[in-house]
Amino acid sequence: MTVPPRRLTSVDTTLQDPLVGQVLDGRYRVDARIAVGGMATVYRALDTRLDRVLALKVMHPTLAADGSFVERFIREAKSVARLDHPNVVQVFDQGADGSYVYLAMEYVAGCTLRDVLRERGALQPRAALDILEPVLAALGAAHRAGFVHRDMKPENVLIGDDGRVKVADFGLVRSVDTVTSTTGAVLGTVAYLAPEQIEHGAADPRVDVYACGVVLHEMLTGAKPHHGDSPAQVLYRHLNEDVPPPSAAVPGLSVELDDLVASATARNPELRPADAVALLGQVLQARGALTDEQLDAVPPGAVAAEHDNAEDRTSVIPRLLPPHPVGEDREAVLNRTSRLHTPPPEPSRRSPRPRRGLLALILAVLVVFGVGTGVWYINSGQFTEVPPLLAKTEADARARLKQAGLEVKQVKHAYSDTVKRGTVISTDPAVGARIRSHDAVTLTLSDGPETVQVPDLKGYPLDQAQARLKKDGLVPGMVTQAFSEDVPKGSVIGTDPGAGTERHG
Known part of the structure; x- marks a missing residue:
């Protein structure tokens, strides 16, 4: 008589998500939904064969119905799986189960760069470079192996609880020597697309360099360089306006940082560094020229503003075709997250007016000074946040809480199939929650399976x-x-x- 393990009934904590609680391919048990993007949904899952937690990226059904898209996704996922770099999220497996096309990847416990930017608004130059350098190292390995990421953005930069930085979501990656196969469309995220991606669908390492320049600008200033009432307007600005220097929004930033952003985001790709390795060399040179005071300068008004997620979604965007009047409702265009059918509005061929743009940026900074200072005092003076404690030992968790000015209220225990015995499963309040300084947090530790x-x-x-x-x-x-x-x-x-x-x- 054989006695197999007891079958556990999974708890569906994600309402109206049919995959949570299911087992894909007879192997991957979907435990919780982590994030939803324009192309796929990412879940935390358990590999029941190897008994390890991983991230499962499942393509949206509308894209999974496109046979050529799926074929390319699988072919290129296999190629990326061969990338062996400490700053690249590892790919374990890919496959399909019925209508579900999935990618099994390394699970990184922590947060994304987007989470950090929402929390802090802007970063000190040292922190920005500390994040950018491993990102460029990862992309450099991909570029030298013959691949382009094509969708670099803060959502795809993972920061582990141990401080490691990893680049994720190589789902749009393609070989450097291939051309776009989707007629009239380019894949990517509007806020980070290079001009040649929008206009010609081109994809060589310099499109990743451009996106990294935009990400650096956003880390230093807390805002994207190009804004608009619709994705089409943002695309138009990428094509017709230079990325402004970060010092225009954050007075006092060094000229070396302005030069880095200008070099990486040059509208003419011939003027950019050839790939991420070349840009990394420029970053290291710029860091060496900065003083500790310049590296540790705290940006004014470093408080996250209200954020619109629509521009951060990976989308299928029509390549620039001969212009015609915009005919769609603006709200409909803004709310669409997977396919944007509106091309950039018919451009006025007048040259950009940098003086007016600079004045607007200065006024924006003054508003940040006026409003941001009060919010900064309230947030910093009265509240703090529960630090990342998941998978920490009790001793480490207590030390982190003490460092954050918090106390331990109670220690509970619970069984867990996935979290190591003696480490933190959860906290109450949850990690990242705002809590009054000197308040107490309840820890729940794993007793193992x-x-x-x-x-x-x-x-x-x-x-x-x-x-x-x-x-x-x-x-x-x-x-x-x-x-x-x-x-x-x-x-x-x-x-x-x-x-x-x-x-x-």
Whole structure:
């Protein structure tokens, strides 16, 4: 008689998501939804064969119905899986289960750069460069291997609880020597697209360089360089306006940082560094020229403003075609997250007016000074946030809380199939929640998987043995028959696994 582990009923904490609680490909148990993007949804899942937590990226059904898109996705995912770099999120597997096309990837416990920017608004130059350098190292490895990411943005920069920076979502990656196969469309995120991506669908390493320049500008200023009432207007500005220097929004930033952004975001790709490795060289040179005071300068008004997620979604965007009047409702265009059908509005061929733009930026900075200072005082003076504690030991969690000016209210325990025994499963309030300084946090520690000992069933009649297993939280398995000289007919000779074996409850 075999005694397999007890079947656990998963709890669906994501309302109206049919995948949560399901097992894909007979292997990946979907536990929770992490994020939804323009092309795919990302879930936390458990690989039931290897007993490890991973991230499962499942393509949206509308894109999964496009056979050529799926074929390219799978082919290029296999290629990216060969990238072996400490700053690249590892790809473990890819496959399809019915209408679900998925990618199994390394799960990074932590947050994204977008989360950091929402929380802080703008970063000190040292912190911005500390993040940018490993990002460029990862992209440099991809570029030298012949791939382009094509969708670099803060959402795709993961920052682990241990401080490691990793680049994720190479789902749009393609070979440097290929051309766009989707007629009239380019894949990407409007706020970070290079002009040649919009106009020609071109994709060589310099489009990633451009996106990294935009991300650096956003880290230094807390805002994207180009804004508009619609994605089409943002695309138009990428084509016709230079990215403004960060010092225009944050007075006092060094000229070296302005030069870095200008070099990376040059509208003419011939004027940009050839790839991420070349840009990384410029970044290291610029860092060496900065003083500690310049690196650690705190940007004024470093408080996140209200953020519109629509521009951050990966979308299928029509390549620039001969212009025609915009005919769609503005709100409909803004709210669309997967396919944007409106080309940039018919451009006025007048040259940009930098003096007016500079004046607007200065006025914006003055507003940030007036409003941001009060918010900064309220946030910093009265409140703090629960620091990242998941997977920390109790001692480490207590130390982190003490460092944040918080106390431990209570320590609870719970079983977990995925979190190491003795480490934090959850906190109350949750990680990242705003909490008054000197308040207390409840920690829940893992006791590891719940286990049950297989009872000694030798000599039990079959029906009684099965009832005993169920009573102990185990599921009776297949029954086989064998001859025995000392056990009555119809009774149990032995079990597999044997009596006393620990099994997950």
